[in-house]
Amino acid sequence: MxxxxxITPREEDYSQWxxxxxxxxxxxxxxxxxxxxxxxxxxxxxxxxxxxxxxxxMFKDTGHQNAYFPLFIPMSFLKKExxxxxxxxxxxxxVTHGGGEELExxxxxxxxxxxxxxxxxxxxxxxxxxxxxxxNQWANVVRWELRTRMFLRTTEFLWQEGHTAHATHEEAxxxxxxxxxxxxxxxxxxxxxxxxxxxxxxxxxxxxxxTSMSIEAxxxxxxxxxxxxxxxxxxxxxxxxxxxxxxxxxxxEYVWQTSWGVSTRLLGGLIMxxxxxxxxxxxxxxxxxxxxxxxxxxxxxxxxxxLEKCTAIHDDLKKTGxxxxxxxxxxxRPGDKFYEWERKGVPVRLELGxxxxxxxxxxAKQRTEGERIFIKMDQIETEVPKLLEAFQEHLYxxxxxxxEENTLQVDNWDDFSDxxxxxxxxxxxxxxxxxxxxxxxxxxxxxxxxxxxxxxxHGPEPEPGKCIKTGAESARRVxxxxxx
Amino acid sequence: MxxxxxITPREEDYSQWxxxxxxxxxxxxxxxxxxxxxxxxxxxxxxxxxxxxxxxxMFKDTGHQNAYFPLFIPMSFLKKExxxxxxxxxxxxxVTHGGGEELExxxxxxxxxxxxxxxxxxxxxxxxxxxxxxxNQWANVVRWELRTRMFLRTTEFLWQEGHTAHATHEEAxxxxxxxxxxxxxxxxxxxxxxxxxxxxxxxxxxxxxxTSMSIEAxxxxxxxxxxxxxxxxxxxxxxxxxxxxxxxxxxxEYVWQTSWGVSTRLLGGLIMxxxxxxxxxxxxxxxxxxxxxxxxxxxxxxxxxxLEKCTAIHDDLKKTGxxxxxxxxxxxRPGDKFYEWERKGVPVRLELGxxxxxxxxxxAKQRTEGERIFIKMDQIETEVPKLLEAFQEHLYxxxxxxxEENTLQVDNWDDFSDxxxxxxxxxxxxxxxxxxxxxxxxxxxxxxxxxxxxxxxHGPEPEPGKCIKTGAESARRVxxxxxx
Numbered sequence: 001m002x003x004x005x006x007i008t009p010r011e012e013d014y015s016q017w018x019x020x021x022x023x024x025x026x027x028x029x030x031x032x033x034x035x036x037x038x039x040x041x042x043x044x045x046x047x048x049x050x051x052x053x054x055x056x057x058m059f060k061d062t063g064h065q066n067a068y069f070p071l072f073i074p075m076s077f078l079k080k081e082x083x084x085x086x087x088x089x090x091x092x093x094x095v096t097h098g099g100g101e102e103l104e105x106x107x108x109x110x111x112x113x114x115x116x117x118x119x120x121x122x123x124x125x126x127x128x129x130x131x132x133x134x135x136n137q138w139a140n141v142v143r144w145e146l147r148t149r150m151f152l153r154t155t156e157f158l159w160q161e162g163h164t165a166h167a168t169h170e171e172a173x174x175x176x177x178x179x180x181x182x183x184x185x186x187x188x189x190x191x192x193x194x195x196x197x198x199x200x201x202x203x204x205x206x207x208x209x210x211t212s213m214s215i216e217a218x219x220x221x222x223x224x225x226x227x228x229x230x231x232x233x234x235x236x237x238x239x240x241x242x243x244x245x246x247x248x249x250x251x252x253e254y255v256w257q258t259s260w261g262v263s264t265r266l267l268g269g270l271i272m273x274x275x276x277x278x279x280x281x282x283x284x285x286x287x288x289x290x291x292x293x294x295x296x297x298x299x300x301x302x303x304x305x306x307l308e309k310c311t312a313i314h315d316d317l318k319k320t321g322x323x324x325x326x327x328x329x330x331x332x333r334p335g336d337k338f339y340e341w342e343r344k345g346v347p348v349r350l351e352l353g354x355x356x357x358x359x360x361x362x363x364a365k366q367r368t369e370g371e372r373i374f375i376k377m378d379q380i381e382t383e384v385p386k387l388l389e390a391f392q393e394h395l396y397x398x399x400x401x402x403x404e405e406n407t408l409q410v411d412n413w414d415d416f417s418d419x420x421x422x423x424x425x426x427x428x429x430x431x432x433x434x435x436x437x438x439x440x441x442x443x444x445x446x447x448x449x450x451x452x453x454x455x456x457x458h459g460p461e462p463e464p465g466k467c468i469k470t471g472a473e474s475a476r477r478v479x480x481x482x483x484x
Numbered sequence: 485m486x487x488x489x490x491i492t493p494r495e496e497d498y499s500q501w502x503x504x505x506x507x508x509x510x511x512x513x514x515x516x517x518x519x520x521x522x523x524x525x526x527x528x529x530x531x532x533x534x535x536x537x538x539x540x541x542m543f544k545d546t547g548h549q550n551a552y553f554p555l556f557i558p559m560s561f562l563k564k565e566x567x568x569x570x571x572x573x574x575x576x577x578x579v580t581h582g583g584g585e586e587l588e589x590x591x592x593x594x595x596x597x598x599x600x601x602x603x604x605x606x607x608x609x610x611x612x613x614x615x616x617x618x619x620n621q622w623a624n625v626v627r628w629e630l631r632t633r634m635f636l637r638t639t640e641f642l643w644q645e646g647h648t649a650h651a652t653h654e655e656a657x658x659x660x661x662x663x664x665x666x667x668x669x670x671x672x673x674x675x676x677x678x679x680x681x682x683x684x685x686x687x688x689x690x691x692x693x694x695t696s697m698s699i700e701a702x703x704x705x706x707x708x709x710x711x712x713x714x715x716x717x718x719x720x721x722x723x724x725x726x727x728x729x730x731x732x733x734x735x736x737e738y739v740w741q742t743s744w745g746v747s748t749r750l751l752g753g754l755i756m757x758x759x760x761x762x763x764x765x766x767x768x769x770x771x772x773x774x775x776x777x778x779x780x781x782x783x784x785x786x787x788x789x790x791l792e793k794c795t796a797i798h799d800d801l802k803k804t805g806x807x808x809x810x811x812x813x814x815x816x817r818p819g820d821k822f823y824e825w826e827r828k829g830v831p832v833r834l835e836l837g838x839x840x841x842x843x844x845x846x847x848a849k850q851r852t853e854g855e856r857i858f859i860k861m862d863q864i865e866t867e868v869p870k871l872l873e874a875f876q877e878h879l880y881x882x883x884x885x886x887x888e889e890n891t892l893q894v895d896n897w898d899d900f901s902d903x904x905x906x907x908x909x910x911x912x913x914x915x916x917x918x919x920x921x922x923x924x925x926x927x928x929x930x931x932x933x934x935x936x937x938x939x940x941x942h943g944p945e946p947e948p949g950k951c952i953k954t955g956a957e958s959a960r961r962v963x964x965x966x967x968x
Contacts, residue, residue, distance in 0.1 A: 029604075033561075034554040034591065035582070039604055042549035042619070049550065065526035066533065070518040071593075071624055071640050072577075077517075093556075094581040095593065098519070098639075099628030100574055107518065109555075109579065109593070120513075120523055135526070140555055140624065144583030155582075156555050 007343075009277045014221045019150070021271055024343040025280035028150050036148040036155030040264070043344055044151075046288035047267055048158065052138065054190050054285075055160065055262065058182050064134040064162060069116050071140075072107035077115040080240040084114065087207020091143040093155075109142040114208060114233070114259055117163045118241030125165060125255060127246045132175070133165045141263075151268035152225070152484050159263030165243065165255040169234065172256035173211070176232040177455075179260040180213045183228035191266065192283040192396035193217050193273045194403055195227060196427075196459055198452020198479060203436050206259075210234035216451045216479065218403045219272040222425035224451045224481035227269050230260035268484070273399050274368075280345030281367050283395050284388040291317065291324040291384060292341045294334050296353030310352055313362065313380060320381055322388070342367065347391050348384065366391050368398075403427065409460065409477065416468050416480075420446040425482035427451075429460050431474035433467035442469050442480070451479040491827075493761045498705045503634070505755055508827040509764035512634045520632040520639030524748070527828055528635075530772035531751055532642065536622065538674050538769075539644065539746065542666050548618040548646060553600050555624075556591035561599040564724040568598065571691020575627040577639075593626040598692060598717070598743055601647045602725030609649060609739060611730045616659070617649045625747075635752035636709070636968050643747030649727065649739040653718070656740035657695070660716040661939075663744040664697045667712035675750065676767040676880035677701050677757045678887055679711060680911075680943055682936020682963060687920050690743075694718035700935045700963065702887045703756040706909035708935045708965035711753050714744035752968070757883050758852075764829030765851050767879050768872040775801065775808040775868060776825045778818050780837030794836055797846065797864060804865055806872070826851065831875050832868065834859075850875050852882075887911065893944065893961065900952050900964075904930040909966035911935075913944050915958035917951035926953050926964070935963040 007024055008016040022028055027044030031037040040048065056066070072095060078085045093109040096102060110116065117135070125133060138160045148154050162179060166172040180197055187195045195215035205212035209231035216224045237243065238254035247253050274281035284290050293314055295306045307328060314326040325346075327337050334351070341349060351363045361374040364387060375383045407427040410416045419426050425448070432438060432450065443449050453476070454460065462476035491508055492500040506512055511528030515521040524532065540550070556579060562569045577593040580586060594600065601619070609617060622644045632638050646663060650656040664681055671679045679699035689696035693715035700708045721727070722738035731737050758765040768774050777798055779790045791812060798810040809830075811821050818835070825833060835847045845858040848871060859867045891911040894900045903910050909932065916922060916934065927933050937960070938944065946960035 031554045033558055033603060034556045034600075037554040037556065039554070040552040042551050045550045045552055048552075066529045067526050068524040068529055068532075068642065070515045070521040070523070071626065072518045072521065074517055090584055092581075092583070093579050093591075095577050096580045097576075097578040097590075099576070099630070106581075107577075116515075116518075119517060142555065146583070158552065 007277060007279055010220060017277070018272060021275045021279050022150050025271075025345060027267070027271070027280070030150060034155075036145050038150045038154050040158075043288060044267065047270070047282070047286055048264060050286045050288065051190075051266060052160070055182075055186055056138075058186065059136050059160075059162065062134075062178065062182065064136045064164075066138065067135050068137060068139070069113050069120065071110055073110050073113070073116045075106050075108055077119065078108060080115065081208045081236055083236075084208035084240075088112070088143075091145065093142045093144055110139070111141055111143045112259075112261070113137060113139070113161055114163065114237050114257075115241070118237040118243055118257075121163075121165050121255065121257075122241050122243045125243060125245050128167050128248055131165060131167045131245060131255065132171065134162075135164065136160055136162045149268070149484075151264055151271070153265070157264045159261050162258070162260040164258045165238075166257070167245065167247065167253075167255070169256045172234075172258050173232050176211065176213060176230045176258045176260070179258070180215065180228070180230040183230065183260070183262055184215050186262075187215055187217065187227055187266075187269075188396065190283070190285045191270050191273070192285075192392055192399060193227070193269055194396065194400045196452070196479060197455040198458070199455060200229075200452050201436070201439060201450050201478075203439055204450065204452070206231045208233060208236050210236065213455070214452055216481075217269050217273065218399075218406060218427055218481075219269070219484065220402070221272075222406050222427070222481070224425075224427065224479075224483045225265070225269045225272070226451070226483060227266060228260070228262040231258060233257040233259060274395050275345070276368060279343035281395070282345035282347060284347045284392045287345065287347050288323060289325045289341070289344070289346050290322055290388055291348045291350060292337075292346045293324060293326045293350040293352065294337050294341075295326075295328055296334050296351055296356075302354045305357065306352060306354060309357055313350070313352065316381055317384055320385060322384060348387055350384075366394075369394070410468065411465070413468055417446055420448045420482060428480040429477040430468040430480055431465035431476075432478050433470050433472035433474055438467060438469050447482050448480045449483055451481050451483060453478050491761060491763055494704060501761070502756060505759045505763050506634050509755075509829060511751070511755070511764070514634060518639075520629050522634045522638050524642075527772060528751065531754070531766070531770055532748060534770045534772065535674075535750060536644070539666075539670055540622075542670065543620050543644075543646065546618075546662065546666065548620045548648075550622065551619050552621060552623070553597055553604065555594055557594050557597070557600045559590050559592055561603065562592060564599065565692045565720055567720075568692035568724075572596070572627075575629065577626045577628055594623070595625055595627045596743070596745070597621060597623070597625075597645055598647065598721050599725070602721040602727055602741075605647075605649050605739070605741075606725050606727045609727060609729050612651050612732055615649060615651045615729060615739065616655065618646075619648065620644055620646045633752070633968075635748055635755070637749070641748045643745050646742070646744040648742045649722075650741070651729065651731065651737075651739070653740045656718075656742050657716050660695065660697060660714045660742045660744070663742070664699065664712070664714040667714065667744075667746055668699050670746075671699055671701065671711055671750075671753075672880065674767070674769045675754050675757070676769075676876055676883060677711070677753055678880065678884045680936070680963060681939040682942070683939060684713075684936050685920070685923060685934050685962075687923055688934065688936070690715045692717060692720050694720065697939070698936055700965075701753050701757065702883075702890060702911055702965075703753070703968065704886070705756075706890050706911070706965070708909075708911065708963075708967040709749070709753045709756070710935070710967060711750060712744070712746040715742060717741040717743060758879050759829070760852060763827035765879070766829035766831060768831045768876045771829065771831050772807060773809045773825070773828070773830050774806050774872055775832045775834060776821075776830045777808060777810045777834040777836065778821050779810075779812055780818050780835055780840075786838045789841065790836060790838060793841055797834070797836065800865055801868055804869060806868060832871055834868075850878075853878070894952065895949070897952055901930055904932045904966060912964040913961040914952040914964055915949035915960075916962050917954050917956035917958055922951060922953050931966050932964045933967055935965050935967060937962050
């Protein structure tokens with residue numbers, strides 16, 4: 001539906017490269033007529049569906065149930081939790097008129113649903129027997145953003161938001177960690193995108209949370225993408241919405257809540273983790289088309305035999321559960337087809353011509369690296385799945401290697417400033433004195449922010465040191481990077 | 485999460501019965517704090533997910549692709565199609581402020597997406613090679629409704645909207661029919677809800693359509709529920725949004741478009757087609773829990789053996805793909821469990837106690853009618869699926885019989901008025917002179933509306949007659965009923 005245009009190389013202009021990959025991959029386009037919004041095109045939406053389905057299974061396997069709450073939230077609800085309203089006020093879209101009349105109380109279009117869900121939790125929860133209550137919602141949300149970029153930050157985006165209520169703080173905290181774990185598992189095993197699990201500093205945490213955790217991934221420009229967050233809300237929303245339960249002793253207590261979410265932003269992370277100067281690269285587990293099969297023939301008389309064999313291969317592989325596309329479009333040259341599917345990120349391309357039939361094999365090529373290989377006809381059903389698995393692993397290892405090569409421990413301010421000079425970024429583990437003042441000062445000088453304090457087992461072990469900026473005592477290194 | 489309350493019998497108060505079934509089935513509740521909106525609770529949402537997944541497969545199997553367009557639509561877009569804006573203006577929710585500032589041009593929250601999608605179709609379509617373009621969107625929409633009822637009519641609802649563009653009117657019309665067929669197939673084969681396929685009269689058609697088709701189902705009070713619509717939009721939106729293509733002769737033409745949708749309203753139809761005075765009744769194909777297995781034991785020493793056997797049955801049936809729930813909640817009596825699952829509409833209940841184990845069988849009961857039967861242990865895996873299939877068929881046949889018993893051909897005005905007197909309704913095939921004036925007069929006097937003109941093969945064959953109201957010539961009978 002669009003002409004093929006050049007993809008700007010990453011070295012030349014990273015931001016433009018990203019936009020080019022999105023456009024040439026036919027993933028999305030800016031809505032323009034609706035400020036900061038995008039249209040998610042079929043290929044992009046198909047990746048989102050795979051993302052949604054995989055996560056949804058993981059949520060259900062851990063006992064969560066989906067539900068749906070109203071898009072609109074009375075303005076007064078937001079004001080019930082002081083930090084929450086302060087955090088979200090600047091970003092609200094407000095409905096003032098409905099059915100031709102001005103509303104008595106304006107509604108906000110949900111930027112997130114803690115408040116309206118808190119209201120219903122208060123009605124649904126009475127005793128400890130009703131807990132834990134484990135709810136998830138797939139929905140669209142709106143946050144009025146000044147600077148937007150497709151998938152990474154848009155005024156409207158699609159996401160899931162988990163909302164749970166528990167009888168004890170301990171249990172809520174465990175849920176917060178469990179859901180972060182699920183996000184990390186999804187990022188690493190499905191997206192092939194390595195992540196650090198971190199706890200956010202006070203100034204970076206969610207408006208209304210006690211503790212916010214996140215998974216942080218490294219993009220190819222060395223910047224961090226906060227890819228999923230999980231919040232221990234304490235009793236903050238319980239108190240704001242009077243969500244109480246009778247504990248086993250018959251006493252009334254406020255519930256302990258969590259919330260957690262990932263969004264279409266993940267697709268931005270997916271794109272920026274794997275794609276190259278030839279366009280989109282998709283890990284097989286999230287690729288709407290995992291294998292494309294291109295018939296090769298020069299003469300019309302070769303056509304029937306090649307297409308017949310291709311159809312047989314297509315049908316066999318489809319039966320094994322592989323998402324395969326036979327690109328038999330007439331009047332399009334193989335080279336043009338290769339080019340198109342390459343830009344759409346298809347992990348494996350198979351080609352079959354008369355000589356391949358003679359030799360009893362099919363030619364296969366992975367989307368990145370790796371030479372062309374030949375697979376014997378009778379081994380296609382075992383070898384192609386192996387190739388996909390290997391490619392999934394390859395992408396993960398390549399991304400991990402890139403992150404390792406671009407993650408440093410830095411112990412003096414000059415080196416630290418250098419890392420972040422001239423628009424550059426890497427991941428830096430450095431000591432910090434734990435104050436918001438120092439955090440702000442570092443951010444103002446370098447644009448690097450604290451992405452988080454590593455969770456046990458993720459990142460360097462705690463060791464005492466001196467703050468990179470002030471020289472004050474520090475108990476452990478934290479993760480610095482510029483961020484999307 | 486809620487106390488069990490009485491379900492008002494249908495005979496006593498049909499409207500209250502419906503609300504009671506929704507509440508006791510734990511399907512949804514009115515949001516109250518957000519005008520006309522509802523919360524879809526987990527059990528209700530799970531039915532919607534099954535609905536969505538089944539329809540989505542049917543759409544994809546017929547070549548449609550999902551995409552996602554912005555929630556907000558510039559007000560000026562609606563005004564580009566004169567009938568469209570006239571139809572939707574009274575129902576709009578309007579966003580006037582974003583990010584703390586008043587917007588230059590207000591946005592409406594989409595009541596449907598023909599306009600914004602038309603805008604993008606104009607960018608995407610250039611030549612006949614880009615056609616047909618077959619897009620579907622799963623989304624929430626908002627229509628400011630004065631009188632709302634859960635699922636049947638809510639201010640915000642969930643739906644899918646298909647939007648397609650074609651090179652010829654003939655092809656667009658065929659698509660309109662094809663999608664109506666898919667809706668009818670889904671209604672009949674999945675929901676076990678018989679429907680009539682009809683063409684809407686001028687006054688009942690979609691704002692901006694050339695032709696609107698619908699499937700009409702009979703509810704248990706004899707009223708009709710318009711359950712799905714499919715519209716031939718002609719070139720109306722093509723002209724409004726300048727969606728042109730180069731045809732094979734190299735000439736520029738406006739595309740021919742269709743749109744079609746079903747919504748969470750379907751769940752209202754599902755509830756009102758099958759449920760009874762004991763609560764919800766679900767057809768197996770859409771039941772989140774198809775089979776519940778309740779262990780029966782009086783003494784603690786019986787418990788282990790019963791639960792062990794139940795677990796084995798549960799695991800075996802689960803492997804066959806049946807959605808089975810083993811209700812082993814301690815401290816809850818079997819009778820209370822029966823009652824709860826009955827209200828949630830579970831199609832088949834299995835019970836197993838020590839005596840059943842001795843006799844080598846399990847006791848089974850369908851949700852409605854039918855006696856208790858006993859299934860031999862070694863036949864469970866074959867017999868339970870058969871029972872579910874039989875129940876699905878039974879529900880369809882029961883609904884069809886009900887519709888047949890409540891559908892009449894009426895040829896004089898007194899009888900016609902009688903059918904619709906005192907809040908009553910049936911389906912009536914009657915002659916109509918084809919004028920909007922007569923249609924309005926009939927509606928004003930009886931509250932019955934023309935549900936549609938039957939499509940070929942659906943409803944009585946065309947035969948000349950005299951209009952029920954004016955006595956003027958009529959070529960065929962049309963379907964009258966009161967409607968939701």
